[in-house]
Amino acid sequence: MRWLRNLGAKILLFLAVVLARLTFRLSRLLAKGKGSSLPGMVALRICPGVLKVLAGQVRRGIVMVTGTNGKTTTNNMIARIAAGAGYKVAANLEGANLITGVTAALIKNATLSGRLNCDYACLEVDEASFPVVCAQVRPDIVVVTNFFRDQLDRYGELDNTIKYIRDALEKLPSGKLVLNADDPLVAQLQTAGAGKQVVFYGFGERPAHRGEGKGKGDEEQGVREARFCPFCGSPLAYAYYQYGQLGNYRCPRCAFARPEAGVEAVRIRTAGSSSCLILSPEGPVPLTLPVSGLYNLYNALAAFAAGLLIRVRAKEIGNALQNYTPATGRMERYHYLGKAILLNLVKNPAGFNESLRVFREAEGNLDVLIAINDNAADGRDISWLWDVDFEVLQHCHRQINCFVCSGTRAEEMGVRLKYAGVPLDKIIVEPDLEAAVDRILGAPGHQAYLLATYTALWPVERKLTRCCQKEHAYAAHMSSVS
């Protein structure tokens, strides 16, 4: 009878993989999506154990990345580091990070008989799904990037999310943790690491160009999530902040303080590209990233720490990161008739503030598109827009020609800008995403910054891809237009 049960299980697995593959093909064909979650959903329906079976076949290790911001980028970087070192990698690179997306990623790398051929699985896991995924897949390395307020209506409050992740980590019998030392909400998870190796990463200094004394008023500090010690509730004392609640903190009452980082960045520069010197047990390694933004350096540090844990040499890691190309909507660049266009995903105040900082540092004339949708994947509640420091635009709106507000909540985005002090004649409300992109392409600025929430991102990207191709044809005789 046992052989019959085994055969039954094998047939189910086969069916799950085949039908998932078919779904993948179909959804691509019908252009309904990128085929990144639906196949997983199909497979889990047919064979609920499919994830466990596939994950059990990963040869060297499973790396999971969770946290609020930077999961996709960090995971992609780790996958690149592992692939660069010659390993075969399975990863959910496109940000589909629920259990369905994780399953789909493994199925893509499996044979029809359900055999997985990979050394490392690099899995980005949604913070609310982390306990569910951990029940099926035991990670060898868990990277936690940061905790910011994100889509609260889906998850309940941040404290709960952190508690669930802590519980899931405590249940893991072994493994290694890579934690952000600069985020007190993440660093507190070190106590969930009993019997596990913990590696901290962080910035060893405050980047020089971010002037002191700026974050004085609450207008600037609106997004700081954890001003209180997670252990005793006293207000934390900060020597300095990086952004949000990230920085060098210490609890004046109990022993909690920013832990010393085993992987630490110093000599940090972030204008145009970003660079730093990474100090680790392997000695100092200079790093240059082709993308800007402090948060990308954080992602790179997390990936660096994970890379060391899977025993890739520091220099090799540096090389892999140097050639990193961003995933969809993570600072993607386009060109349209000589106009430089930057597309970035926004989903919470901390990330949005960093995006605003990037275009404050830009030179010349700009056009800005902000596309806000409120579908389930974006978060139905858009109140968080009021926690973004749009007030900083008061210092730079002169160099911005227009703000085109788009998406299902275009009008409310307009209202937000009005109360941030942006002149009414610069605020254009165009709920239709394609029409909004058209307005940006036709606007007079030399550069355009496009910021979009998750479900608004794909339509904007599709439209941009189409226009850039058109531009290629038009500009075939011109040189150096990419």
Place this chain on the structure above:
Amino acid sequence: MLHICHLYPDLLNLYGDRGNVLAYAARCRWRGIPVTVHRVRRGEEVDFRGMDFLFLGGGSDREQNLMTEDLRKRAGALREAIEDGLTVLAICGGYQLLGHYYRTREGQVIPGLGLLDFYTEAGARRLIGNIAVEIELDGERVKVTGFENHAGRTYLGKAAPLGRVLAGSGNNGEDGREGARYKNVFCSYLHGPLLPKNPALTDYLIRTALKRRGLPELLEPLDDRLEATANQAMLRRLRVI
């Protein structure tokens, strides 16, 4: 000069509620009415009677407990100021705190300040979603919109409701009432935040404050077309119009 008091801005800053203070201040300044915003943290001195508009937001459970403890010490002074006509806007957690108590799912009773006659009990599931409410301001009916997200079910005693639910759940999802109102105290579950999205209410709260100071109440009209389109778009989506 109007004095705005933002209570516990460091603790009660969920769901963009600070937008209420931004909007109140902006709509005063745009009309040439000077304002000062006082951000009052735990343990810091404040003279409630010298204030013109007091804002109390909501926070996560931990933060809410920290501030309840502090506010309880100030309850007497706050009651006097309210009886004296201080304009107050309390949202979500701040709203619940002004009533008699909050009963958790486990049956624990957290006493409130008892400044308004209502009580709150935690429900089994959170009431979450876009909401439209009709409120009456100076005899005129206004449809306000926002987003609610609360586990508490609030039941009013003698306190009047702020408005009538057109779409969404409101106080408890049962009696069609939203928020509470007593003298110049306005309580609501609407995030969004409430004031920037609903300028008629904001202006009304500015007028009540001016009136208490004996200042002219007539407010110069502003260009509110953006707010109006946003409001209309949401009302259409909720099939209220």
